[in-house]
Amino acid sequence: MTRQPNAVDFWRGFALITIFIDHVPGLIYSRYTLVNVSISDAADLFVFLAGWSLRLMADGGGRAMATHNVMLRLLARALELYAAQVLITMLAIAMLAATAIELSNPLLLEWHNAAAVFNDPVPTHIGLAVLTHQLGYFDILPLYVVLMLMAPLFALIDRTVPKLLLPLSLGFYLIVLAFRLTLPTWPVSGTWFFNPLAWQILFVLGFAMAKEDAGIGVWVRRHIVPIRWAALPIVILGIGVVRFGWWPDPTHMPNPKLFFIADKTYVTPIRLIQFLALAAVFSLAFRYIRRAAELPFVGPPVNGVIGMFAMLGRNSLYVFCVGSLLSLSAQILRYYLRGTVGIDTAVVILGIIIMAFTAWLAESRQRSAPAKPASPAPSA
Amino acid sequence: MDVNAARAQSPPAPAESTSPITKACQPGSVALSDQSPLPNVARALATRKKLRILAFGAAPGRVTARGGGYTALIQRMLTSALKGTKVTIVNRGVSGELAADAAIRMKTQVALEEPDLVLWQVGTNDALAFVPSDEFALTIKDQIDWLKAHQVDVVLVGLQFARQMQRDAHYIDVRETLRRVVAQENVIVIRFFEAMQIINRVEAGDTALVPDEIERSEAGYNCLAQYVARAITLGVFAKNMPKRPQPANLGTPSRP
Numbered sequence: 001m002t003r004q005p006n007a008v009d010f011w012r013g014f015a016l017i018t019i020f021i022d023h024v025p026g027l028i029y030s031r032y033t034l035v036n037v038s039i040s041d042a043a044d045l046f047v048f049l050a051g052w053s054l055r056l057m058a059d060g061g062g063r064a065m066a067t068h069n070v071m072l073r074l075l076a077r078a079l080e081l082y083a084a085q086v087l088i089t090m091l092a093i094a095m096l097a098a099t100a101i102e103l104s105n106p107l108l109l110e111w112h113n114a115a116a117v118f119n120d121p122v123p124t125h126i127g128l129a130v131l132t133h134q135l136g137y138f139d140i141l142p143l144y145v146v147l148m149l150m151a152p153l154f155a156l157i158d159r160t161v162p163k164l165l166l167p168l169s170l171g172f173y174l175i176v177l178a179f180r181l182t183l184p185t186w187p188v189s190g191t192w193f194f195n196p197l198a199w200q201i202l203f204v205l206g207f208a209m210a211k212e213d214a215g216i217g218v219w220v221r222r223h224i225v226p227i228r229w230a231a232l233p234i235v236i237l238g239i240g241v242v243r244f245g246w247w248p249d250p251t252h253m254p255n256p257k258l259f260f261i262a263d264k265t266y267v268t269p270i271r272l273i274q275f276l277a278l279a280a281v282f283s284l285a286f287r288y289i290r291r292a293a294e295l296p297f298v299g300p301p302v303n304g305v306i307g308m309f310a311m312l313g314r315n316s317l318y319v320f321c322v323g324s325l326l327s328l329s330a331q332i333l334r335y336y337l338r339g340t341v342g343i344d345t346a347v348v349i350l351g352i353i354i355m356a357f358t359a360w361l362a363e364s365r366q367r368s369a370p371a372k373p374a375s376p377a378p379s380a
Numbered sequence: 381m382d383v384n385a386a387r388a389q390s391p392p393a394p395a396e397s398t399s400p401i402t403k404a405c406q407p408g409s410v411a412l413s414d415q416s417p418l419p420n421v422a423r424a425l426a427t428r429k430k431l432r433i434l435a436f437g438a439a440p441g442r443v444t445a446r447g448g449g450y451t452a453l454i455q456r457m458l459t460s461a462l463k464g465t466k467v468t469i470v471n472r473g474v475s476g477e478l479a480a481d482a483a484i485r486m487k488t489q490v491a492l493e494e495p496d497l498v499l500w501q502v503g504t505n506d507a508l509a510f511v512p513s514d515e516f517a518l519t520i521k522d523q524i525d526w527l528k529a530h531q532v533d534v535v536l537v538g539l540q541f542a543r544q545m546q547r548d549a550h551y552i553d554v555r556e557t558l559r560r561v562v563a564q565e566n567v568i569v570i571r572f573f574e575a576m577q578i579i580n581r582v583e584a585g586d587t588a589l590v591p592d593e594i595e596r597s598e599a600g601y602n603c604l605a606q607y608v609a610r611a612i613t614l615g616v617f618a619k620n621m622p623k624r625p626q627p628a629n630l631g632t633p634s635r636p
Contacts, residue, residue, distance in 0.1 A: 025478050026509030107504060107542045113475035136476040180492070189449055190471045250491035251530055263488050331509075338550075339510040 002363055005310030007286040012049045013309030016319050018042035020351055023137040023327035026334065028344045039238045039262050040275035043140060047199055048279065049313075050144060051206025058155045058207075067159045071152035078148035081317070082131075085141040088321045089128055092135055092328050093117055099332050108335075112136035112328070116188050123187040132186040138324055139193045146183075146196035147203045154204060158211075166216060169204040172197070177258040177266060191265070198266040205276070220280075228284065231277035238274045308356050315359040322358045326351045401610060405603035407582045408575030412607055416568045418533040418615035424496040425465055425616060431458065433469045434493050436482055437501025437537065450601045454499075457609035462616075470495065479506050479516060483523040490532055498527055499608065501537035501572075507545075507554040517557045524565045535611055536562060536569040541576030541600060568615055570607045576600045 003009070018033050019042045035041040057077065058070050065073070093114055100108040109118050112135040116124040127133025131142040157165045175181065176197045183192045211217040220227060240246050241262075253260035262270040293303040312319045330347040337343050401409050424431055435451050451469045458467045472489045474482070479502050486498065506516050520536075527534045538558055545551040555573055562569040579600070 025476060025505060026511050103544070105542050105544045107508065107540055107545065110504075110540070111476050111508075115475070136474060188471075189451070190473070193474060247487075250488050253491065257491050261488055261491060264485075334510065335508055 002311075002314060002366070005306050007283070008049055008052055009310040009313030010286055010289075010306060011045060011282075011309075012313030012316050013311065013319075014313075015042040015045040015049065016312050016316060016323055016355065017309075017352060019046065019140070019320070020323040020327050020355065021348060023324065024330045024334065024347070026339060027330065027347070028339075028341055029348050035242075037239045037242060038235075038274065038278060039241060040271050040278060041264075043194070043264070044202060044267065044271070044275040045279075046140065047143070047147070047202045048206040048275070050147065051203040051208075052210040054151055054154070054203070054207045055210035058151075058158065059211075067156060070155050070159075074148060074151040074155060078145055078151070081141060081145045081148055084317055084321050085131070085138070085145060086129070088141070088324050089135055089138055091325055092138060095325070095328055095332065103336065108332075111331070112138065113188070120187065127186050127188075132184070133188060134185070134193070137327060141320070141324075142192070143194035143196050143199055147200060150196070150200055150203075154207060158207070162215060166204060166208050169201055173201040177268065178256045180256075180258065180266075182265070193265060195265050195267075198268075202267055202272065202275070224280070224283065227280050231280040234274060234277035235281050238278070311359045311363065312355060315362040318362045319355050319359050323351070323355050326354055401606050402603075404599065405575075405579070405606050408579045408603055409607065409610075411571050411574035411578055412611065415611065415614050416566050418497065418535075418568070418612065420531050420533045421496050421612065422616045425462065429464060430466045431462065431468070431497070432493065432495045433467070433497045433499055434486075434489055434495035434532075435469055435471045435473055435499045436486055436489075437473045437477075437499075450605050451499075453602065453605035454609050454612075457605065458612060461609065461613045469499075473501070476505055478509060478511060479503070479519045479523075480511075483519055483526075486523065487526065490527070490530060495532060497533045497535060497612070499535050499537070501540075503539040503554050503558050507539060507548075507551045510550060511554075513550075513553050513557040516554055517561050520558065520561045521565060524561070524567055528565075533615070534567050535608065535615070536567060537604065537608065538569050538571050539573045541573045541580070543580065545573075546577065568611050570604065570611060572600075572604055572607075575603065575607065579603065 021027060021029050022033055022035060022042060024030065033042070034045075054074075057073060092112065096108055096111055096114050097118070100106055109115055113133070114135055116133060117128070124133050131145065134142050154165060154169075157168065176195070181197055182195045183197065185191060208215055209217045209220055212221070237246075247262070248260075250257060250261040258266050258268050260268075260270070262268055262274075264271065289302065289306060293299050293306055295302075330351060333347060334343055421431060433451075433454075449471070451471055455467050455469045459465070470489075470493050472485070472493070474485070477485075482500070482502070486500070490498070502520065503516070524534055536558070539545075539551065539555050558569065559571070
């Protein structure tokens, strides 16, 4: 039995479609996604909601599960994510290789940071396995893997000393910014595009705010109306910064600079605050979208969109994996057919249809699974 | 003038071998850009005996057979050429990134890394993604102007070479756009495509993609490292060098 559409699943579906569009370089529709009106983007939403979902996994069943079982469950999830990352990476490499051969164009082998895979395969395959070498646009799952590897620790702290979770996470985040701590890539020199040491703050914030009976989640829910009013000018300012280029000159910022500039790798405070403000303002949106689904004429299509987005969100791992490969396919197709508005439109429509089909397929497998037999009665 | 004081103010003289171009890469060197001065690099060498380079674009990510990467090659060559200078190259390239996105990140990285020079391979991804040439031109011009205003020199590396792209209209258009912008802005650009085009003519061989194209591509990056190192060392001493005559229009070669 699939759960009814809710705000978390809806927005996760929205994030998945946005990521699919944003991951096709040059796609005309990428001019109309969140990143064009916001300092933060779908990646921030995705990680925040991942943290929110962590609460459901950690506290499922009213916290009846023993702590060590919760930790094992989270580690199992990390392994699942890792397997997904390895699978889609190998498929992406194969797609690039096949396209380069078919079109006799070696430049395509350099797309998505894949050049090292072909030019120096020995160390690079080690890097792929240990996630120190990541293909371009295939670097969100490695972040998610590391966050899920940290998740047992978060769950443990939350179960034992819950009031320390957010302060510890925040303190570590500030140290990471102050000293620019990050994870290196290898064998190609560089750093992770998404720094898990910093992004853990957004993950923990989602985890903490999802808690309805204690902590910051209670405080936010109790004061959500004034929070939204305070957030609104931040959201408007964010639109102005992005649309009119009101970015402050980062070279003029005092040290430590990461505290004062907008940077995606470190999900710096400017970006973090703007995202939280956006989340606060739009936390109201789903309620109105659902009301719109009850109106005549617009109701059915709105209901359809709600249902589809929620279905994508419920099956986010499958949809994300397929979406990543679809983005690469779209990039190849645009190159082959010389990207036009028509091609871009077809690519987006087809991509969303395939992502929706993937989610439907995942759920149909669950719907058609035979019911578990009743447990035998205990012997007298 | 006190000779020792004058020497202390000048950048270190290049070593005898000033990043020599190897025989395999010599043919391509005729297609390289006119030399332009690198005043911020010269000042850094004179005052701090240190050179900090921020590398952007796909090329920094390449790994050579010897390991270490294309930028490690440049670092070795520059260290050898600029004796007594500590050369650091920071890679912040994101493979597949368009120029507009790289430009936004570059400003943050310039603020964080405080380089004397930005080495930016640009254009290939924009050409393959069919970014309009006028948008591309504006991005490059704005970014060069921003770097100059922040006293950071820039060396651009132009589009990568692939035999198939010699007749691609949009690819040629983006190449020409880049050439036009850098001429207006008086910055160094390594005309990678043209250099490799010449080398490939010299080494005309079979048309198989694997392994010849990949090997040539790898060798191309070795040559590129040499061209970049040479351009930087010459730019340190360039001041008001007269413009070299433009190379003859390479045009579109006949099919091998």
